[in-house]
Amino acid sequence: MNTEFPHLFSPIRLGPITLKNRIVFPAHLTNFAENHLPSDRHTYYYGERARGGAGLIITEEQSVHPTDVAYEKLIDAFDSRVIPGYLRMTTEVHKFGGKILAQLNHNGQQGSSAFTRRALWGPSSVPDPLFREIPKAMDKADMQEVIRGFCLVAEHTIKGRFDGCEVQSSHSSLLRQFMSPLTNKRTDEYGGSFTNRMRFPIEIMTALRRVLGKHHALGIRLSGDELVDGGLTLDDMKKVAANLDELHLIDFINTSTANFHNLFMVEGSMHVPLGYNTYAAAGLKEVVGVPVFAAGRINAPAQAERILTNGQADLVCIARGQICDAEFANKTLEGRHQEIRQCIACNQGCAARTGLNRDLGCLQNPTSGREGIFKTHSLQKAENVKKVMVVGGGPAGLEVAKEAARRGHRVTLYERAEKLGGQINLLARVPNREEFSDVIRNQTQEIEQLPVSILLGVEVTPGLVEGERPDVIVVATGSEAAPSYLAGADQSHVLTFYEVLAGREVPGDNVLIIDDIGFHQGTSIAEYLAYLNKKVSILSAGLYVAPDLMTTMDIQLWYRRALDQGIEMITNSIVRTIGSDSVTIFNHYNGQERVLNDITAVVLVGHPKPREELYYQIKGMAPEVYRIGDCLAPRKMEHAIYEGFKVGRSI
Ligand SMILES: Cc1cc2nc3c(=O)[nH]c(=O)nc-3n(C[C@H](O)[C@H](O)[C@H](O)COP(=O)(O)O)c2cc1C
Ligand code: SF4
Incomplete structure (x- = not known):
């Protein structure tokens, strides 16, 4: 028994x-499927989390019917060719003492006919807010076909030696669409009253219960609160949960909240509080006897233990926390919880990649989703131990130093500032972005366990390199503000966003931010200045401000905060000239110029340039010289860390 986390490590029956x-x-969706079948990447990925100590793994959704193609790489579980992949996955998870359930789903109207060129199926002719496509209102024959699909897939999971199934009835699912008055407008016995709206979900669960029998667990994932006017509330969901429990159709209830009106609440980013959905689990737990799972930004053992101790839930879902650190459970069990690489809910490597139809990864954990390629547990020690000089103590430099040292190289890391972290120290200063500094905390605590010599306050010069005679130099000196292309940018009231973050005073009260990047830099500065009670406008050449926030689930909340704080958004416009107290802008759709008057300060959020001078000075001074991260090409942080990792593994 682990005495520090007794609830977390006590067994439980489902x-x-x-x-x-x-x-x-x-x-969670991974996009690891190949030809709509489970791949070896799934086996490695789930196996790694089971090896890391997770008690229960639930697979990504397994589609039950050909009408359900919500995205390209969905697994067609109604095809019996899934079984060999299932067997590989379940064998791997069982090897480490974990249990594994398959999540079964039909996404209903939350999809697109672009994939199949067949009409979507839904309870009624109501479009989903994200896909905006009218589905065919299912007739009774369609419903019977879907029930048969669920049963067929359940049979495949039995043959694939799963321990049971979880039915997705939460944020993206046909079952919830039938339950919810928002999407179920039927006038037959499957619509209208609570009993009628529950009829089809109950028929599915009853049929599944029959197929799964006594030896396989059956649970359901419910959206505990749709969080939208006219949708299912927590009180409604209590009735749903109690109904399913009374009918003995379920062995557990998993939870989430929301639907596609508010997808940002499914994978809440760092702008959403820790444990933001726990209230839903706690509410449902009040009315059922079966175990209830809590989910949503539970990313630390103490937080998880508290949820269990308080009786808010019986189990905790930790998705991104274990994407980021597969050993979350074992580190906790072994009293090494300080070593957990804590997820920061940036969504940049996981949800943003899958949303762009790429494979799932993690900003902080380059091996996530690539366990088979990077052979996480059979690290190849370097044959020739080399003297490695890493220049720069930001995320790229720290990552390369760590991996090179793990492989046995003699590594010295030089940072010219007095502190590690590079630009993270600046970007974590703005409201709601503080969690970014955990990246450096995580990397530093990993590196401190390795024989890496860290020299702070040391500027690397060609002379220093000559004296040290390293075998390998990795230049990770980052990026810096590039000279602005704008007329008038050389005036004293025009600042770069780096200068603002570094604490330079922003003159006056009326600030215009010119955002060329379209990610968090511009919006963060806008919020920071609004918190300082300045009147803030942010200008973008795009159709809307900060389009890349869409990928990280941050756009809706940014808009809400911006409107609350009176931040003005000026779109479709570029800057002609910056005057001493005005800025002339040009709308490239209507072709009209406009003068913004009484501007006291302008903040430029322009694309940075690589800090590459040192690289060119010392290139050729060692047998191997690399440059990585922003010093190679300024991009997002996940690229810097990934490159650091890859170079560290290759030298
Ligand atoms: C990339 C990604 C994809 C997800 N896809 C699904 C899904 O297909 N089905 C599901 O029930 N939940 C899905 N989720 C939600 C997670 O199961 C979990 O509830 C959510 O990430 C919040 O937990 P966390 O804060 O521990 O990550 C997904 C989450 C992420 C990050
Ligand atoms: S990419 Fe960010 S949010 Fe996703 S698991 Fe990694 S640290 Fe967490």
């Missing part, structure tokens, strides 16, 4: 199966 602990790796 119907016929017993889990060794309360830590769940819940369902």
